[in-house]
Amino acid sequence: MTPVFTEQLVSLMLEHISHTENGIAALDANDRFIFFNPAFTAMFGIADYLTLGHSFDDMLTRMFSHGVGTNCKSSTLPEWLAYVHSQYRKKPFRSFEVDLVNGRWLLMTEQVNENGEVVLVGNDITRAKQAEQALKAAKEILKQQALTDELTGISNRRHFMQLVHYEYNRARRYDSRISLAILDIDYFKKINDNLGHPVGDEVIRHFATLLQQQLRKQDAVGRLGGEEFALLLPETTEAEAAVMIERIIKQLKQTQLDHIVPGLSYTFSAGVAELKLTSAASIDSWVSIADQALYQAKTGGRDRVEIYQAKGK
Numbered sequence: 001m002t003p004v005f006t007e008q009l010v011s012l013m014l015e016h017i018s019h020t021e022n023g024i025a026a027l028d029a030n031d032r033f034i035f036f037n038p039a040f041t042a043m044f045g046i047a048d049y050l051t052l053g054h055s056f057d058d059m060l061t062r063m064f065s066h067g068v069g070t071n072c073k074s075s076t077l078p079e080w081l082a083y084v085h086s087q088y089r090k091k092p093f094r095s096f097e098v099d100l101v102n103g104r105w106l107l108m109t110e111q112v113n114e115n116g117e118v119v120l121v122g123n124d125i126t127r128a129k130q131a132e133q134a135l136k137a138a139k140e141i142l143k144q145q146a147l148t149d150e151l152t153g154i155s156n157r158r159h160f161m162q163l164v165h166y167e168y169n170r171a172r173r174y175d176s177r178i179s180l181a182i183l184d185i186d187y188f189k190k191i192n193d194n195l196g197h198p199v200g201d202e203v204i205r206h207f208a209t210l211l212q213q214q215l216r217k218q219d220a221v222g223r224l225g226g227e228e229f230a231l232l233l234p235e236t237t238e239a240e241a242a243v244m245i246e247r248i249i250k251q252l253k254q255t256q257l258d259h260i261v262p263g264l265s266y267t268f269s270a271g272v273a274e275l276k277l278t279s280a281a282s283i284d285s286w287v288s289i290a291d292q293a294l295y296q297a298k299t300g301g302r303d304r305v306e307i308y309q310a311k312g313k
């Protein structure tokens with residue numbers, strides 16, 4: 001049913017428009033304000049400025065020069081005006097979000113009729129926006145937690161293996177060299193048994209920090225579980241990886257651990273495998289070769305790094 005615009009209905013609507021919290025304004029075809037309600041000037045911080053007859057650009061200029069209303073992303077006024085006019089009046093109807101200098105958010109609608117008159121309506125959506133941002137932040141934290149080892153803050157097995165997949169594919173595509181190392185703290189059970197689980201945890205954290213400190217920008221470190229860690233070393237041959245790990249072994253020997261327990265020391269063993277790009281090379285076989293090299297380092301006496309040597313070689 002089409003509403004009949006009785007005098008009573010029109011006066012009711014006008015009263016509503018004057019008192020609503022939604023900002024409402026109208027401009028004529030020459031872009032001069034022919035109407036605005038108090039909520040409109042209040043939300044843009046221009047209540048003491050805007051009068052009928054002012055142009056839309058007057059409003060934009062006032063907001064820019066007084067640092068009120070819209071949070072202008074441009075550094076100069078001409079740039080700001082050009083940005084707004086690249087969108088303003090370009091469609092019969094559009095809606096867009098506006099963030100304000102006071103931290104609030106508006107959902108604006110802009111309706112242009114056939115005569116070129118414009119009606120602007122602004123709704124304060126700050127609460128919805130804050131909820132949306134809080135949800136986004138929470139999702140980001142959850143995503144981080146899913147990829148991070150809680151004890152050490154480095155990548156967990158799942159994230160590390162994602163990186164291995166990514167770098168494996170890259171190495172195949174570009175025929176580049178890449179090495180994987182698996183590192184395991186020696187006799188870690190004894191540390192736990194003799195000094196307690198919290199000290200064991202401290203040692204794990206210490207080892208994670210030590211590895212992080214020794215890495216280059218392109219390298220990755222992860223905790224695979226327990227006292228087992230892994231390094232992914234792009235553009236690195238197995239010999240270079242072994243040298244790098246020797247350096248970490250040396251560094252660890254020179255490190256004071258008295259702040260954990262006076263007189264404490266520990267060592268680790270490592271196995272290195274360079275990805276050999278034969279057609280049979282899979283991620284599983286690559287990881288398994290690094291694991292076998294680690295086994296050789298353990299059985300060979302620990303506190304050392306081994307590059308996998310096939311039996312009989």
Ligand SMILES: Nc1nc2c(ncn2[C@@H]2O[C@H](COP(=O)(O)OP(=O)(O)OP(=O)(O)O)[C@@H](O)[C@H]2O)c(=O)[nH]1
Nearest residue numbers: 184185186187188189190192197198200201226227
């Ligand atoms: N403190 C602590 N201990 C852990 C954690 N995860 C696993 N462990 C312990 O790590 C120990 C690993 O022991 P083993 O697998 O026997 O290895 P190891 O004693 O290091 O011996 P080798 O590897 O052969 O040198 C076990 O006692 C686990 O309970 C952890 O997050 N914190």
